[in-house]
Amino acid sequence: MSHPDPDTAALIAAATAVRDNAHVPYSGFKVGAAIRTLDGAIHIGCNVENVAYPEGTCAEAGAIAAMCAAGARDIAAVAVIADSPQPVSPCGGCRQKLAEFAAPDTPVTLTTVDGAVLETTVGTLLPGAFDADYMSRV
Ligand code: THU
Numbered sequence: 001m002s003h004p005d006p007d008t009a010a011l012i013a014a015a016t017a018v019r020d021n022a023h024v025p026y027s028g029f030k031v032g033a034a035i036r037t038l039d040g041a042i043h044i045g046c047n048v049e050n051v052a053y054p055e056g057t058c059a060e061a062g063a064i065a066a067m068c069a070a071g072a073r074d075i076a077a078v079a080v081i082a083d084s085p086q087p088v089s090p091c092g093g094c095r096q097k098l099a100e101f102a103a104p105d106t107p108v109t110l111t112t113v114d115g116a117v118l119e120t121t122v123g124t125l126l127p128g129a130f131d132a133d134y135m136s137r138v
Helices: 006-019 059-069 092-101
Strands: 031-037 042-046 075-082 107-112 117-121
Touching: 006 031, 006 042, 006 059, 006 075, 006 107, 031 059, 042 059, 059 075, 059 092, 075 092
Parallel strands: 075 107
Antiparallel strands: 031 042, 031 075, 107 117
């Protein structure tokens, strides 16, 4: 099933491809994430688990790390995919990580391998986000 918007379809395709590389010996739950930055580039990440369970990292965090490593900072769109009954919901930490680099109206496409799609935004995922304004008295 293809997304009607070609740019979003390409982002989902990138997330789908990188999901294959997820390292998930403990949960078995593979996740892929893709970020398009304002310059049009796509940055990808998958979840990478660790035998010391809290040391695992989410797919979104991997894509953000790849984005920063490439010298980019401004997120234009995000896609996340997993084999879940409903479009996969980013964890709280990843919502905050995305908000660091994205405006509240930045589109986030949450999907399943079966083709279910939920379109949302960074601001909807994290209303009332803590941002630098709260530190303005420092
Ligand atoms: N996970 C992600 O990578 N992204 C999400 O949006 C939800 C959860 C990962 C973390 C862990 O490796 C596995 O999914 C199960 O929680």
